[in-house]
Amino acid sequence: MTEQRVADLVLDGVGHTYRSAGQAPVEALAATDLTIRAGEFVALVGPSGCGKSTLLEIVAGLRPPAHGRVLLGDAQVVGPGRRRGVVFQQSSSLLPWRTVAGNVALGLELARVPRARRAERVAAELARVGLADVADRAVYELSGGMQQRAQIARALAADPDVLLLDEPFGALDTFTRERLQEELRGIWRETGTTVLLVTHSVEEAVLLATRVIVFSPRPGTVVGDHRIDFTRRDEPAAVLRADPEFVAFAARLRASIGTTHA
Ligand SMILES: Nc1ncnc2c1ncn2[C@@H]1O[C@H](COP(=O)(O)OP(=O)(O)OP(=O)(O)O)[C@@H](O)[C@H]1O
Ligand SMILES: [Mg+2]
Numbered sequence: 001m002t003e004q005r006v007a008d009l010v011l012d013g014v015g016h017t018y019r020s021a022g023q024a025p026v027e028a029l030a031a032t033d034l035t036i037r038a039g040e041f042v043a044l045v046g047p048s049g050c051g052k053s054t055l056l057e058i059v060a061g062l063r064p065p066a067h068g069r070v071l072l073g074d075a076q077v078v079g080p081g082r083r084r085g086v087v088f089q090q091s092s093s094l095l096p097w098r099t100v101a102g103n104v105a106l107g108l109e110l111a112r113v114p115r116a117r118r119a120e121r122v123a124a125e126l127a128r129v130g131l132a133d134v135a136d137r138a139v140y141e142l143s144g145g146m147q148q149r150a151q152i153a154r155a156l157a158a159d160p161d162v163l164l165l166d167e168p169f170g171a172l173d174t175f176t177r178e179r180l181q182e183e184l185r186g187i188w189r190e191t192g193t194t195v196l197l198v199t200h201s202v203e204e205a206v207l208l209a210t211r212v213i214v215f216s217p218r219p220g221t222v223v224g225d226h227r228i229d230f231t232r233r234d235e236p237a238a239v240l241r242a243d244p245e246f247v248a249f250a251a252r253l254r255a256s257i258g259t260t261h262a
Helices: 052-060 100-104 106-110 115-128 144-157 174-191 202-208 237-241 244-257
Strands: 009-018 026-036 041-045 067-072 084-087 162-166 194-198 211-215 222-227
Touching (some): 009 052, 026 052, 026 222, 041 052, 100 115, 100 144, 106 144, 144 162, 174 202, 194 202, 237 244
Parallel strands (some): 041 194, 041 211
Antiparallel strands (some): 009 067
16 A cells, blocks of 8 residues: 655755855855655656756755755755655766675664564665666676666665655667656556656656656756646556657657757
């Protein structure tokens, strides 16, 4: 049964400017207000360099914002935490000296989850993403798609309230990408977790999300907020992609964004 999640994610005037010694400051993200309800699946789209990864890092607690604050329920985000699972734009965030299972166990170890419970959770998440038979392999022995799945398993293992995904399928071939999209839809339905997905693909956004937030070019700011609501959205992805209503919906959204992003 789907667990009821209660924590809304609130961005309150969150903005960021990168400052490096000897260089002009770069305003990546303009002050952004955004409320994401518990259990929503939100896609963030916008041109390259508009601050999407910056925003995700801030929500993950990995980068303090230059201004504004992030709230998860009543608690202000001040650093990384178990309630937020992150999948980065590159799979290089896996630790090369640990096995696949060792990587998935990482968050649970930090949270001092007892060994037996840990092993159970790791096995369950590896099975979910189809990596059970490579649990004891080294990370570098995996393909790119398998490494992305290992990252997703690691993020899910701690049973997060919010899953933060930064173009998790961007570097994958179409076949693997479509398989993982389907898995992600299933995971979201099963767990009821809030998802924040950065993607370049309008089609991916419409396929997966319940809401699409559109950002302007840098400094990024919200210029569109679209509810994704067409009649057959629970059909398998392969059916949806060919569905005229889905195709028309994606085309309208793409036109409203006014970009050529596929
Ligand atoms: N560590 C950093 N130091 C200085 N500038 C940075 C740093 N990280 C990002 N930037 C700049 O901030 C802006 C936003 O970067 P960010 O990575 O958030 O964009 P993005 O929307 O994720 O782009 P993409 O779609 O290409 O991944 C860019 O102009 C980038 O060059
Ligand atoms: Mg990025």
